Amino acid sequence: MWSEKEQRELEKMLPQYNTKRSAVLSALYLAQQEKNWLDDDDIKAVADALDLTVTDVHSVIGFYTLFRKEPTGKYIIQFCTDLPCALRGATKFYHELAEQLGLPPEGGTTDDNMFTLEEVVCIAACNNAPCCQINLDYHENLTHEEMSNILSKLRAKSEKESTTQP
Ligand code: FES
Structure with a gap:
């Protein structure tokens, strides 16, 4: 292997x-x-x-939740919907994000295997909700516009990597 x-x-x-x-x-x-x-x-x-x-x-x-035994997308979006974040609109944001990615409310992986979306409990950024971590990078005080930009940049990065690999 x-x-x-x-x-x-x-x-x-x-x-x-x-x-x-x-x-x-x-x-x-x-x-x-x-x-x-x-x-x-x-x-x-x-x-x-x-x-x-x-x-x-x-x-x-x-x-350790960072190890996975099932296929995932290239980027794993761990979106906090725990109570403090939910009070700042995180649950609604999460559901809209799932819809934007074409995923069911429980999350999952996009058809192109680019993104896996999952709800998580506190990631210790409660005061800056809505927040998520994507492959361990934190994104806080999110708006939908910022989230769309982040997803676009990650797609572009992935495309660039796939064209530059031998
Ligand atoms: S409850 Fe969401 S980061 Fe703490």
């Missing part, structure tokens, strides 16, 4: 840890980087590389 590049990164990373198993988060992050989620082969590859069992690795993945 490891590409040559990932294998090199893994070999470079492992000596930085006292034990192989201590590298599990970094190894999972590396394994997830290319397609944004981990399939069974990825999980087994991490387990084999770190002398862990597949069950050990699953237990780590289950604990």
